[in-house]
Amino acid sequence: MENCPGLTPRWVPRPVCHYLDHVEGGCSLQALARRAGCHASTILRQVRRWEQRRDDPLIDAALFRLGAFHRFHQNKTGETDMIAPLRHSPDLSDDTQIQREARRVLSRLTEPGALLVIGRDMEKAVVMRTIAEGKPVRVAVLDRPVAEAFALKDWIRCLARGRVMTYTITPAGRAAFRRMCAADEAAPVAGHDAPSPFAAQQRETGTRKIHAPGADAPRRIRCNMAESPLSLLARRKDREGRPFLSTDLVVAGERLREDFEIAQMGPRVTQNWDRFLTGADRGGFNSGSPQRGPAAARERVAAALRDLGPGLGDVVLRCCCFLEGMEETERHMGWSARSGKIVLRIALQRLKRHYERQGEAACLIG
Structure with a gap:
């Protein structure tokens, strides 16, 4: 689903690339379908789906950042005010950073009672977990652009909107975290092939x-x-x-x-x-x-x-x-x-x- 060609960072899911190429780049549905090797109706459904998901504040902000990134690299006419958010945030084109943060944050979101909490104007998001006495405890902190990337990759979904928004991990997020754990322990043993991360994504165990x-x-x-x-x-x-x-x-x-x-x-x-x-x-x-x-x-x-x-x-x-x-x-x-x-x-x-x-x-x- 990732590493699609074009002007977007490597970690961006392919349907999002199609959405940005169509909305920001003006590429026709037929041209995108030929490039992707699918029917134009498939691209149309992807475009409509991501347009509807802009109701999620994190997804809307992520698409805005990526749209500015897309326009800047497409036009090559210099910086404008539209790319200002990219200059004051971590480099979202760095797939290594996204994966490193995912190992740390997703491990906390898989714990019982854990939620990601972020305010509309806050530069940081926090992971809170409710313990036995019913009191919330902060267990992790991450930058807002990283949280936006998690939402765009469908690893988290919004539970409540408002001045303070709460997100929970999705089944796709749990599966992605298990694949990361499996990849960490996938060093081949003598005489055996390395285990497949996708085969291990249903397991909860990992290694330290x-x-x-x-x-x-x-x-x-x-x-x-x-x-x-x-x-x-x-x-x-x-x-x-x-x-x-x-x-x-x-x-x-x-x-x-x-x-x-x-x-x-x-x-x-x-x-x-x-x-x-x-x-x-x-x-x-x-x-x-x-x-x-x-x-x-x-x-x-x-x-x-x-x-x-x-x-x-x-x-x-x-x-x-x-x-x-x-x-x-x-x-x-x-x-x-x-x-x-x-x-x-x-x-x-x-x-x-x-x-x-x-x-x-x-x-x-x-």
Whole structure:
């Protein structure tokens, strides 16, 4: 469906390319049908469908941006006011950026109760998730143009319109995320062919890489990508019927995971977190690096783990960031059965106190 020829970026679905070529480029339905190798009525249905979907604010804004992009590259007469939105936003022609953001954001949208929320005039969108106590928790932040691209690729659909709009992940978005997870673990094994990402798109499982102390190479672990161990523990009740993990503890864990996810997006995507596990050096990163983006996120994760120290830092790193289950964490740490969740709760209490001392400086957006 992607990588269509023409003046639009590579990631744009082919029906959208046909719509833009017809509406912005003035190409006839018959000419588009000959180029696509289909009947003109098929192109007509695609054009009508996307014209109707402009009721969605994100789709309308995305088509406006792409239309300006299309006209600029078609005319080659210089910049006009119509392409101003393209100059003040991330490069939507970068398919790598869209895929990288999709791995991070779609993984959060697959969690139960997760919604993407954005205001009409906001430059950022946030992913909110409702936990056991019914309180929303922010779990991810993304740029508005990226959210527009998700809507255009039919990965999210609008639930409510107004000054604040809410979106949920679609079956196509879930399938796309599973294909991404399958592609990440599709390295061929000796004597076997690589598994097909499309065959794995119906599965919820995925893999994470962790660096064990003393190991020469990272080790892959399988986990449920649709829900973190923190979410499972938040639904459990203690002897008095209260949630095992309170809302503020879940918020602290999700904040650490959000920083961890952003930290993997920078130039040092192969960051080795081995030195933050038990028995390793917990030195910080270069304090002279700019305090923004992935570099600042790595610094925040490092500061939190240094504050927690060995043991407590290990359990939050494994459970909140690597998404290891409690049983596997207990086995790696050499703890007795059913003791890991108690240590995790203590670690989250310490982590909450760490973020409280940081104040507004620990927040990612205003």
